[in-house]
Amino acid sequence: MVNRSISKQTLLRLPLYLNYIKQLGDNRPEHISATTIAEALRLNHVVVRKDLASVSSAGKPKIGYVTADLVKQLENFLGYNDVDDAIIVGAGKLGRALLAYNGFQACGMNIVAAFDIDETLYEEDYFGKRVLPMDKLMDLCERMKVRIGIIAVPAENAQAICNLLVESGILAIWNFAPVHLDVPDDILVHNENLAASLALLSKQLKEKRSAQ
Ligand SMILES: NC(=O)c1ccc[n+]([C@@H]2O[C@H](COP(=O)([O-])OP(=O)(O)OC[C@H]3O[C@@H](n4cnc5c(N)ncnc54)[C@H](O)[C@@H]3O)[C@@H](O)[C@H]2O)c1
Secondary structure, three states: OOOOOOOHHHHHHHHHHHHHHHHOHHHOOOEEOHHHHHHHHOOOHHHHHHHHHOOOOOOEOOOEEEHHHHHHHHHHHOOOOOOEEEEEEOOOHHHHHHHHOOOOHHHOEEEEEEEOOOHHHOOOEEOOEEEEOHHHHHHHHHHHOOOEEEEOOOHHHHHHHHHHHHHOOOOEEEEOOOOOOOOOOOOEEEEOOHHHHHHHHHHHHHHHHHHO
16 A cells, blocks of 8 residues: 655655656666665665655565556656646746746646736747736636646735735645745645755755865
């Protein structure tokens, strides 16, 4: 029986395992073990074994998993096969970079459009996507049943945008603005902060230097 309630840390590692297996391409072995993945990613093999066991019960001692099956199980578990539509609010430097990235679809998210108050952005296509005026947001979300909203506006405008997204039927918010958002209990918010990752990297670098 596979454990469906897993820790956030495990959830964050699963895409790494999937990426690793996928990037093996034609060199992908028929079977793959937790130890192989752990060694390749320089992780603790006990951790990897436990993580994989929470996704699949098909691992065999000394053999590992059928690689193709494990890929499917990881993709299913991560929801990569159920693609949800998303919109971005704020089509500035960050918003357009997110629009440009075509890897989200493979991770279960299809960005259908961006919205912005800057009229100069409405003329062109950006990477095959349109930037639309704000007064079209609610209608599009309701019509297309969009459930994910990405906030990429300046911090001072983020709460107002968040409120509008909630009013438009958005259930999950990926927030890039450096601000705490007040949302109703049933709305999911994930705050993305590159500075936090950088702080971790800097701290590790400092520790490494002082150990030398
Ligand atoms: N989380 C991170 O690691 C990270 C990284 C980069 C940027 N950011 C944040 O992302 C946000 C955007 O950064 P950027 O560099 O793209 O800024 P930017 O100034 O290039 O873009 C902001 C865009 O938002 C639009 N906008 C402003 N108010 C709006 C409103 N009320 N409704 C709709 N659109 C509105 C502007 O017209 C502009 O196009 C900022 O809050 C920034 O701090 C976060």
